[in-house]
Amino acid sequence: MLEEGSVETRTARGGVLILGGGFAGAYVARLLGQRGATIVSRENFMLYTPLLPEAASGTLEPRHTVVPLRVMCPQAELLLGELTAVDLAGRTATVETEGGTRTVRWLELVLALGAVPRTVPVPGLADNGLSFKSLPDAINLRNHVLRELEAADAEQDEAARRARLSFVFVGAGYAGVEALAELSDLVDDALRYYPRLRDTPRRWAIVDAAPKILPEIPSRLGEYAARELAERGVEIYVGTTLASISDREAVLGDGTRIPTRTMVWTAGVRPNPLLRELELPLDDRGRVEVDEFLRVRGLDGVWALGDCARVPNTRSAEPDPPTCQHALRQARRLAKNIAGTPEPYGYRMLGQVATLGRYKGIADVMGLRLRGFPGWFVTRSYHLYQLPLAQRRLRVVVDWTVALLFRRDVVELGMLGQPERLD
């Protein structure tokens, strides 16, 4: 029996070690099936990120937006902990677990370490910005917004009350636009229970350095999304950046000053910085360089995919963007390449979808462009189809149905996970 803090050396199940149990890693393990694999992951679940905005607004129970890895990949072994080192020559990886340090031998290594929020040196960002990348981020954001409503209700000063009802999102890609739309629905619904705040104006602003919001989708749909947000009173600042942020005010590059206590940072991602310590071939953005078979260039038996890799696509002129749909297709190819004769990876994107809050959405699927209710319906149906495990899908459908029938829950549970100490 191993003592806590001890060191153990073991071999990965089936000889395959997958680093990262996110979208890409979990799917590779699931698709390897009987062949088996060992997954190293910080969490015992895979987060289905497209549903994160709905977890933040409370439409979905946060637990229902994740899939337990032990259920999703029953043939894989899960090693819960923090990957700290990889010895490429010795073919071992070191993982810090609750039970001590584990060294795992591998024959095939799959790098699926994902990305982290891409930040820039904006004064005050680290202290005052809210991240929106993980499940704790989504739960924290919801609790923060509901706390702001309580604080606004208690404020005597009109200007301070307005600042508490002002919300700034920096980054107008999918994550920023969807999160803003969902949270503004949450605030609209919640204010029904705050009669003192009924006449206080709310302010929602979205900021991006790009010349338009949602630059990754066809212009007509992007313009529709911009119009839809503007009609709701959302202020859109494009072609500008966040200059500074304090606990009282956001200042933009064009000189606009927005008194606020809430600034959500959704300005994209960069590859996991740990990759830089692993002596891997990286491109100028820090992504692992792989060939068309998803093999890391120059390394035998080492593969990479997902947000941490620069993946060439035989059916596209550009390397893949960091999205779930690409990570999933790469995982399908990679699992087959490990198990059999490798073939080149190629995937033509079928379309893109996004929700804009309640009953509104945009979808561009196989050339068909939908907006409004049909766009929203197609977006939800697509996510339901993509979500692994029938039991998870059912839970999500139940949450959506409950949200249609009942008013929104405005309980703020920020104290969860922080139990009182016993004296």
Ligand SMILES: Cc1cc2nc3c(=O)[nH]c(=O)nc-3n(C[C@H](O)[C@H](O)[C@H](O)COP(=O)(O)OP(=O)(O)OC[C@H]3O[C@@H](n4cnc5c(N)ncnc54)[C@H](O)[C@@H]3O)c2cc1C
């Ligand atoms: C808010 C948000 C919304 C999004 N919405 C969409 C969308 O609607 N559609 C879409 O296609 N894409 C969307 N994306 C992008 C999508 O989530 C990513 O492209 C996808 O998750 C990439 O999968 P991955 O496995 O490469 O990375 P991840 O899913 O990030 O997984 C990486 C895993 O590695 C683990 N890890 C990292 N370092 C270590 C370590 N040292 N030790 C142990 N484990 C480690 C992490 O904990 C994580 O579990 C969204 C992303 C965000 C943040």
